[in-house]
Amino acid sequence: MEFTESQLANIVGEVMAKLNLSGGTSGMHGVFADMNTAIEKAKEAQKIIRVMSMDQREKIIAKIRVKIKENAEDFARMGVEETGMGNVGDKILKHLLVAEKTPGTEDITTVAWSGDRGLTLVEMGPFGVIGAITPCTNPSETVLCNTMGMLAGGNTVVFNPHPQAIRTSIYAVNLLNEASLEAGGPDNICCTVEKPTLETSAVMMKHPDIPLLVATGGPGVVTAVLSSGKRGIGAGAGNPPALVDETADIRKAAEDIVNGCTFDNNLPCIAEKEIVAVDSICDELMHYMTEEQGCYLASPEIQDRLVHTVMDEKGRLNRNCVGRSAKTLLAMVGVDVPDSIRCITFEGSKEHPLIAEELMMPILGVVRAKNFEEAVETAVWLEHGNRHSAHIHSKNVDRITAYARAVDTAILVKNGPSYAALGFGGEGFPTFTIASRTGEGLTSAATFTKRRRCTMSDSLCIR
Ligand code: NAD
16 A cells, blocks of 8 residues: 555644644643653552453453554554654554454463462462563554553553654554543553653663563663663564575565565564575575566665665664665665565675665565575574574475574574564464563563462362
8 A cells, every 4th residue: 555645644644633742742641741750650550450350451452452453544654654664554454463463361371280288379460560662663563562461461561662653652552541441441551751762761761660671672772671670571683584495485485585574664573684595496586586576686786875875884774764665765776666666686695784784674685505504504694693583485394493493583484474473374473572682582461470479288279
C-alpha cells in the first residue's frame, strides 16, 4: 500500500486532532511532564492490578486486543509519518499480529511438587513497576506488546520511548489506558513522559520503585541498562545472516529471503541482513533474486555511492536511510527504478560495509563461500557475537544442527522467511523484544515475572 506525502499528512493531522496532540499532550492517559510522577502513577495502578483476579487482568488484555485491531491502520500511518521508517501495509500486519497472538495470562503457570512432606509451588509473581526503553524502529508495536505481557504478569510499566517516535508511543500509551478503564481496570497501567531524554531515562534507571529494566534497542541502551545495578533484560542489535547451501530449494530460498528482508523495509531486528551462499548455487540464487524477486543488482559504482549515502566515514548510519524502501534508497544515489524493485543486491566480501554493518535497509549483499563449512564460519563472523538471529536454507538436518550450534542465536529460522519466528507464517507467539544479550529470548508475560516458592509443610498432599 503506497500513499502520497500529502495523503499521509492529512491522515496524521486527523488522528492528531482526534487526540488533541497538536497542542501538547494534555488529556492523554498515562502521559506526564516528569518521570518521577509517571513512576508514582504507575505504582498506584500496580497496587490495584496486584489484587485483581487473573480473570480481570485477562478482560483488560482482551479489550486491548480489540482496540489495537481497530487502530492498526492509524498506528501504522502515524509510525511511518513520524519516524519516516517502514511502510504502512506491513506495519498494519505487525499490529494485527500483536493484537492476535501476544500471550496473555495463560503464559503465567505454576510448577508443583507434592509428597510425604507436603506441597510446594513455584509461582510467577509480578516485579511491580517495570521500566522499559523502546526503539523507533517498531515504536507502538513494542509499547503495546510489552504492556500486554507485563500486565498479564501483574506489573505496570513506565516507558522512556525513542524521542523520534514519541507521538506514536504516546498514542499507544493512551489507548492501553483507555482499554483498561473500559474494561473496569485502573488508569496508568502504562505511563510515559511528554519529552523522553537521556535524563528521564537516568531517573528511571535509578528510581527505587523500579526493580526491573527492559531495554529494546542498540548496544548503547542495552549496556546502559545492564550497568544500572538492577536486574535488566537486554534486547539488543543483530545482523542476521541467511545461509543457503546446495541442498536447498534455491528458488524458494530466494523468495523467502527477499520476503523476510523487505518486510517493513527491513526494520525488524530479526530480518535477513545479508546472505552467505555456497559457491555451487550462488549464481542460481542471485538469478532468482534479480529475475523473480524484484532485486536490483548494484554495480560497484552504485555500491560505493550507497556506502557514502547510508553511513558516514565512521560507519554511523544515516537515520534518513534506515527503514526506507529500495526505490527511495536508489533515488538517493541517482538511480530511478520501477516500483517492482523491492531490494538491492550485489556480491561482495564479508567485510564490505553494506554487508558487515546492521543497516535496517532492504540491501542484501551476498557473500560467496567455497563450501558449507566456510559458509558457517562466515555467517558466524557476520553475526558479530550478538547471539540474536540467523537463518538457513538447507535440506540437510546434520548441517542445520551444526549451523545452529555454531551461531548460537536466540532465533534460527530454517527454510522460511525470518518473520516466521514471530508466529507470522510460523508457529509460536510474537514479540518485539527479543532478549538476545541476556538470554531470555523471545519475551512474553512469563519473562516479566519473578519465581516465588510457596511451601506447605507436611499437609495438603492428598496422594
Ligand atoms: P537506539 O539504540 O538508537 O534507541 C533505542 C532506545 O534506547 C531509544 O529509546 C533511545 O532513546 C534509547 N537509548 C539509546 N542510547 C541510550 C543510552 N545510552 N541510555 C539510555 N537510553 C538510550 O535504537 P533504534 O534505532 O531505536 O532501534 C534500532 C536498534 O535496536 C537496532 O540495533 C535493532 O537491532 C535493535 N532492536 C532490537 C530489538 C530486539 O528485540 N532485540 C528489537 C528492536 C530493535
